[in-house]
Amino acid sequence: MKQHTLLVLGSGAAGCTAAIYAARAGIKTTLIRGNQPGGQLTITTDVENYPGFAEAVQGPWLMEQMEAQAKHCGVEVVADHIMAADLTAKTLTGMNGTVYSADALIIATGASAKWLGLESEKTYNGKGVSACATCDGAFYRNRNVAVIGGGNSALEEALYLANIAKHVTLIHRRDSFRGEKVLQNRVLNHEKISVIWNSAVDEILGDPHPITGGVTGLRLKSTTDGTLSELPVHGVFIAIGHQPNTSLFKGQLDMDETGYLTRLPGTVLPTHMGQPLPGVYVAGDVADSIYRQAVTAAGMGCMAALDANRYLESL
Numbered sequence: 588m589k590q591h592t593l594l595v596l597g598s599g600a601a602g603c604t605a606a607i608y609a610a611r612a613g614i615k616t617t618l619i620r621g622n623q624p625g626g627q628l629t630i631t632t633d634v635e636n637y638p639g640f641a642e643a644v645q646g647p648w649l650m651e652q653m654e655a656q657a658k659h660c661g662v663e664v665v666a667d668h669i670m671a672a673d674l675t676a677k678t679l680t681g682m683n684g685t686v687y688s689a690d691a692l693i694i695a696t697g698a699s700a701k702w703l704g705l706e707s708e709k710t711y712n713g714k715g716v717s718a719c720a721t722c723d724g725a726f727y728r729n730r731n732v733a734v735i736g737g738g739n740s741a742l743e744e745a746l747y748l749a750n751i752a753k754h755v756t757l758i759h760r761r762d763s764f765r766g767e768k769v770l771q772n773r774v775l776n777h778e779k780i781s782v783i784w785n786s787a788v789d790e791i792l793g794d795p796h797p798i799t800g801g802v803t804g805l806r807l808k809s810t811t812d813g814t815l816s817e818l819p820v821h822g823v824f825i826a827i828g829h830q831p832n833t834s835l836f837k838g839q840l841d842m843d844e845t846g847y848l849t850r851l852p853g854t855v856l857p858t859h860m861g862q863p864l865p866g867v868y869v870a871g872d873v874a875d876s877i878y879r880q881a882v883t884a885a886g887m888g889c890m891a892a893l894d895a896n897r898y899l900e901s902l
C-alpha cells in the first residue's frame with residue numbers, strides 16, 4: 588500500500604491540468620497514466636481549437652507537452668492501469684496489485700471509442716477494422732477505405748485518411764453531419780472523399796483466413812427504405828463517438844443513463860445517491876456528456892485541483 592496526498596487518475600487534458608494546478612498549489616501529486624496515456628488527443632491529428640497556438644498542433648505532441656509540464660511542476664507520473672477502486676477508502680488497485688491510497692482523488696478517466704456492435708467488427712478488428720485513423724491509416728496507402736459516423740471525429744478521420752488512401756467513403760446514417768461547419772466544408776469539397784447518406788453498416792464483409800484474410804467490403808442498409816447495397820473497401824474506420832470510462836465506479840458513483848458520472852450542478856463534485864463524497868472530484872469527458880472538448884476538460888481539471896486543494900487544507 589502506497590499512501591499519497593492527491594491522486595489524479597487519468598492523463599488526458601483533464602488529468603494533466605488537474606495535476607499541474609495541484610502541484611503548483613504545493614500539493615504532493617501523483618498522476619496515474621492509465622492504459623491510454625495522454626487520452627483521446629493522442630489519437631487525433633491536427634488540433635486547431637486549443638487556445639495558444641496560432642497554427643494547428645498535433646494531438647500527441649500537445650499531450651506530451653502537458654505531461655512534461657506536469658512533471659516539470661513536480662508531479663509524480665506513474666505508469667499503471669487501475670483495476671479496482673474503493674472510493675469510500677479512497678484506494679485504487681493497479682494492474683500488479685499495487686494499492687494506492689490517498690487523502691483526495693481526482694477522477695479523469697475520460698472516454699473510449701464506441702463500436703457498432705457487429706460480430707464481424709470483432710472478427711476483422713486489426714484486419715481492416717479500426718477506430719483510429721492516425722494509428723492505422725498508414726496501412727491503407729492507395730487503397731479504398733470507409734469511415735462511419737457524422738460527428739467531428741468522423742470528419743477528421745476522413746480528412747486524415749484522404750491524405751493516405753486512394754479514396755474515402757464517409758457513411759452516415761442521417762442526411763446531415765453533426766460535426767463543425769468548417770470540417771463539413773472541407774470534407775464535402777475534398778476530391779478524394781464521397782459521402783453515402785442515410786446508410787448504416789449492416790455487415791462488414793471479408794475473408795476470414797487467419798493470415799491472408801481481412802476486410803473486403805461493407806454491406807450497407809438504407810436507413811430510409813431498408814435496401815441493401817455493397818461497397819468494396821479494404822479498411823473501415825469506426826468514428827461514432829465515445830463512451831465514458833466509468834465501469835470502475837459502478838455502484839459507487841451516480842451515473843446518467845449512458846454511463847457518464849453525474850455531478851452537483853456547476854461543480855466537479857460527483858455524487859453517490861445524490862450526496863458528494865468528501866475529497867473525490869471529477870474532471871473531463873468522464874463526467875461531461877455535453878461539451879467533451881480538450882479545453883473544457885482542462886478547465887474542469889483546474890476546478891477539481893482548486894477544490895481538492897481547499898479540501899486538503901481543511902483536513
Ligand code: NAP
Binds near residue numbers: 764
Ligand atoms: P459525436 O459528436 O457523438 O458523433 C457521433 C456520430 O456517430 C454521430 O454523427 C452519430 O450519428 C454517429 N453514430 C453514433 N452511433 C452510431 C451507430 N451505431 N451507427 C452509425 N452511426 C452512429 O462523437 P465524436 O465525433 O466522436 O465527437 C465527440 C465529441 O468530441 C464532440 O463533442 C466533438 O465536438 C468533440 N470532438 C472535437 C474535435 C475538434 O474539435 N477538432 C474532434 C473530434 C471530436 P447521429 O448524428 O445520427 O447521432
